[in-house]
Amino acid sequence: MSIPCPYCQHPFSPGAQSCPGCGASLLLEAVPGGTQPVCAVHPTLRGLGTCSRCGTFACARCLRAGPQGEALCVRCHQLEPDAPMPWDQREELGTMRAFWRTLVQVLLRPGSFSQARAEGRKRDSLLFVLLCALPAFFVMGLIYMVFLVGTPSLMEALAPPDRPLEDTSGLEMMPWMGVGMFVFFTLFGPPIFVAMTFVGAALDHLVLRMGGVTRPFHVTLRAHSLSQAPWALGVVPFIGAQVAPFWALVARVFAYRGLHRTTTGTALAGALLVPLASCCLCGGGYMGLLFFIFSRAAQK
Ligand SMILES: [Zn+2]
Ligand SMILES: [Zn+2]
Ligand SMILES: [Zn+2]
Structure with a gap:
């Protein structure tokens, strides 16, 4: 109103x-x-x-x-109403059970954000994001490793017996690349994801402020962090990581609307404007690059 x-x-x-x-x-x-x-x-x-x-x-x-x-x-x-989220009750529940219950609540009952406590410390919010990201990146790295380690022997097995593979030097590198990918994903994936969450929340907060939201940044960070819960689905190979970004956006609209006690319109703008704008920017940059390459090619 x-x-x-x-x-x-x-x-x-x-x-x-x-x-x-x-x-x-x-x-x-x-x-x-x-x-x-x-x-x-x-x-x-x-x-x-x-x-x-x-x-x-x-x-x-x-x-x-x-x-x-x-x-x-x-x-x-x-x-x-100021109902604590399970994540706020880690002392009583234990960290893992509090984490699990928060996941279930965010994934299945995002409407409960409108009753939820808005206040939360920044590092508690970011710890939740880290716990969502750790298993997901571990599984993602594992999939790359299994794929890259398995491919050379698969190709050798599939090669016709009368014409064995001649040049295997490229294939020999693949298992090492797989191990490298695994280490990279597991070690650097989660911290990068946490940093991106922080930056994303800061950008969203600017939009929310323009929409008339008065609550401080740590509320936006809490909402943004809790709405990253669907990324924990990344442990489901192949499907999880595809579903997560969209589910997280839906959860984020509920989280912004609930924790900032704002309108659906403002929450929608806060959750979607920055991702849409960055899509357009990246898409625009990509189109520009293509145009540049084609125009150079046409000059020759
Ligand atoms: Zn009154
Ligand atoms: Zn006026
Ligand atoms: Zn007054």
């Missing part, structure tokens, strides 16, 4: 400090002795909207977005 700007009537979402239409500050001084409603917490500021729970007037500083994007006052917003 959005509230009209007092200057230009452009709708703004609860939590915004300035109007997205005209850019004016929404923190308006109340006219002393005036008839306009004032904020229940700040009597010197004008009340721009009413809380959909308790009905009190709230200024732009006190307006918050509820789970469905409805306007809430600060007090009702603080009474919001």
